[in-house]
Amino acid sequence: MAGINVSLMKVSVFVLGGILTGLASFLWVAMNASSDPATTGNSYEMYAIAAVVLGGISMSGGKGKCLGILFGAMSYTIIDKIIVALKMDSLINDAIKGIILILVIVVQIIGPRIKEKVTRHK
Incomplete structure (x- = not known):
């Protein structure tokens, strides 16, 4: 009702979240030289x-x-x-x-x- 495209906002938020997650993962692996999905971020x-x-x-x-x-x-x-x-x-x-x-x-x-x-x- 306010003129905001809800579908576009949802997609934009998920795309931005995915990009930031990928960047954080890259930096984590660059810092630690490895990553274990079971314990990383514990x-x-x-x-x-x-x-x-x-x-x-x-x-x-x-x-x-x-x-x-x-x-x-x-x-x-x-x-x-x-x-x-x-x-x-x-x-x-x-x-x-x-x-x-x-x-x-x-x-x-x-x-x-x-x-x-x-x-x-x-």
């Missing part, structure tokens, strides 16, 4: 969710900014690099990052409730 979904949550996007949806996601991804990468630099086991690495993710989610849930109680008492 646990990247946790990185994506953690970057979004650390960036301040509400888990209930609708609130947050793209710049926050960028800073969330950078901070999560810095946390990962610090843990690797301390030469911790990879299982401990994932556990620490998971605990950080849980803490951020708890803060997002409890924070508005605390703010509401404080403003109610004033």
Whole structure:
């Protein structure tokens, strides 16, 4: 109804997604000299969710900014690099990052409730 060609947009999005996936795959193989479909990209979904949550996007949806996601991804990468630099086991690495993710989610849930109680008492 707005004059946007929906079929063209769908095809364009899939073509762009395919091109970017191919480019990312090429860069991955160029960096690692190999690729295993069973293990490549393992646990990247946790990185994506953690970057979004650390960036301040509400888990209930609708609130947050793209710049926050960028800073969330950078901070999560810095946390990962610090843990690797301390030469911790990879299982401990994932556990620490998971605990950080849980803490951020708890803060997002409890924070508005605390703010509401404080403003109610004033």
